[in-house]
Amino acid sequence: MVSVWSNGVCWSMSLTVCLSSALLSLLNAFIFIVVTVPREAEWTLVLTGTMPTTNRKKQGGDTAVQGTNDSSVVSKVSAAAQGYFHDVFLQHFVCKAARRAPLINRGYYVRWRAVDYCVRRFLLVTDGCPRRQILSLGAGFDSAYFRLHADEALDRAVVFEVDFPDVARRKAALIKSNNTLRGMLDPHLPSRTGPEYVASSRYHLLGVDVREESRVEEALGAAGLDWAAPTLILSEVVLTYMEAKWSDAVISWTAKLLPQSLFVMYEQIRPLDPFGRIMQDHFLKLNSTLHALLQYPDTAAQRHRFLDKGWEQCVCLDMNDFYVGLVPEEERGRVESLEPFDEYEEWHQKCSHYFILTASRGALMTQALLSPAPVSSVPSICPSWSPSALSVQTLPVGVEGLGMASTWVSPGQVLLTGGSSRGGRGPVFDSTTPLPLFPEEVWWYMGVAHLHSTQSEAFSE
Numbered sequence: 474m475v476s477v478w479s480n481g482v483c484w485s486m487s488l489t490v491c492l493s494s495a496l497l498s499l500l501n502a503f504i505f506i507v508v509t510v511p512r513e514a515e516w517t518l519v520l521t522g523t524m525p526t527t528n529r530k531k532q533g534g535d536t537a538v539q540g541t542n543d544s545s546v547v548s549k550v551s552a553a554a555q556g557y558f559h560d561v562f563l564q565h566f567v568c569k570a571a572r573r574a575p576l577i578n579r580g581y582y583v584r585w586r587a588v589d590y591c592v593r594r595f596l597l598v599t600d601g602c603p604r605r606q607i608l609s610l611g612a613g614f615d616s617a618y619f620r621l622h623a624d625e626a627l628d629r630a631v632v633f634e635v636d637f638p639d640v641a642r643r644k645a646a647l648i649k650s651n652n653t654l655r656g657m658l659d660p661h662l663p664s665r666t667g668p669e670y671v672a673s674s675r676y677h678l679l680g681v682d683v684r685e686e687s688r689v690e691e692a693l694g695a696a697g698l699d700w701a702a703p704t705l706i707l708s709e710v711v712l713t714y715m716e717a718k719w720s721d722a723v724i725s726w727t728a729k730l731l732p733q734s735l736f737v738m739y740e741q742i743r744p745l746d747p748f749g750r751i752m753q754d755h756f757l758k759l760n761s762t763l764h765a766l767l768q769y770p771d772t773a774a775q776r777h778r779f780l781d782k783g784w785e786q787c788v789c790l791d792m793n794d795f796y797v798g799l800v801p802e803e804e805r806g807r808v809e810s811l812e813p814f815d816e817y818e819e820w821h822q823k824c825s826h827y828f829i830l831t832a833s834r835g836a837l838m839t840q841a842l843l844s845p846a847p848v849s850s851v852p853s854i855c856p857s858w859s860p861s862a863l864s865v866q867t868l869p870v871g872v873e874g875l876g877m878a879s880t881w882v883s884p885g886q887v888l889l890t891g892g893s894s895r896g897g898r899g900p901v902f903d904s905t906t907p908l909p910l911f912p913e914e915v916w917w918y919m920g921v922a923h924l925h926s927t928q929s930e931a932f933s934e
């Protein structure tokens with residue numbers, strides 16, 4: 474049984490603040506479950522106000538893509554609330570928090586951790602520079618500026634954020650109506666000019682479509698971006714939403730215009746295995762298609778893409794490699810103890826379908842690259858259907874299991890995954906059965922059981 478939740482986004486406007494928020498596509502970033510669907514995934518937030526309910530499935534492409542921001546910020550707030558990472562500013566960008574399932578919280582944790590890791594490395598490497606910049610493309614309601622400012626990590630650094638005008642307008646309204654956020658900007662903000670919605674000495678928020686290269690270049694120049702200064706360009710689940718010709722162009726023009734820079738990108742890969750197909754389908758249904766996946770389906774292809782488009786060096790890790798190789802064991806232990814969790818299979822599947830990439834231009838920026846992929850201790854989880862990979866035994870017994878997923882394979886055969894017997898995570902079959910599928914004590918069971926005739930009738934076409 475394979476289930477993918479449906480979702481919708483409802484938003485409204487309050488009097489002064491164009492606030493949207495909410496909800497849900499678990500998959501927006503890292504979010505996605507096969508087999509079971511937590512109820513949290515189905516939450517739909519309806520805010521009081523005057524704006525009509527919006528459904529991402531029915532929206533035009535760009536509007537639907539903007540809705541991905543509303544979903545991801547709610548998920549980030551959920552992960553922060555459960556203690557996965559510390560961010561007291563994100564909550565100001567959602568009007569109603571929702572608690573996500575542990576698997577989703579973990580997904581947002583590893584995403585947040587990977588991006589934070591890259592940003593901190595960049596700030597460390599550029600510590601001696603008179604000026605450094607962070608340019609966040611498709612920044613949405615990201616709170617990085619406020620978090621880094623509060624940590625006093627932005628010494629001699631300026632943050633530029635770009636998103637569609639509607640998103641930038643909503644974010645600017647939220648910031649200006651919130652005392653905490655507004656208090657972290659210059660006391661006297663100049664009035665808005667052109668596409669610049671917030672202009673503070675260390676923070677600039679611009680409303681421009683990043684596909685419009687000359688407009689972005691003009692707007693960033695007018696806002697004070699120094700093209701020669703070391704710059705981190707961040708794209709956190711953004712470029713994938715535009716056709717590959719546009720995302721390729723962004724990767725090229727940033728390399729061309731910023732000779733001392735580090736590109737940091739986090740998004741999806743591996744579209745063609747079963748998990749990847751469901752992932753693609755989910756986004757398609759939400760009208761926010763993942764575009765670059767087919768052309769750049771894995772970490773090697775993404776790496777070559779950047780090297781082809783003007784970047785000098787590039788390191789790309791899938792999130793299993795990042796998590797195991799670059800998150801200290803103690804931190805992993807902390808995170809893994811936060812919530813009850815037994816969805817290890819889905820967790821590793823998810824991690825293998827997302828990557829973190831760093832690409833550099835200029836000698837200094839080479840030092841900020843991610844470490845090359847460590848030898849992964851996570852076994853490959855490419856599904857294999859070779860007959861030798863599945864142990865098959867004839868079992869003249871009934872099958873009793875809890876939380877087990879079953880898929881009809883062919884007449885008389887059913888594939889069982891996960892779950893347990895009534896007695897717990899022991900053999901899947903009842904205690905009178907002398908032949909469990911796997912005699913070892915393992916956490917997961919997978920096999921093909923030949924059911925005897927009365928049972929196989931249940932799976933007839």
Ligand SMILES: C[S@@+](CC[C@H](N)C(=O)[O-])C[C@H]1O[C@@H](n2cnc3c(N)ncnc32)[C@H](O)[C@@H]1O
Pocket residue numbers: 501502538539540541542545546610611612613614615635636637640681682683684708709710711714715
């Ligand atoms: C999934 S959200 C991610 C937001 C933010 N980067 C984060 O990770 O929290 C994708 C964001 O990219 C923005 N975006 C997508 N295409 C864009 C484009 N062509 N120009 C500007 N922003 C874009 C959307 O409006 C949305 O805010």
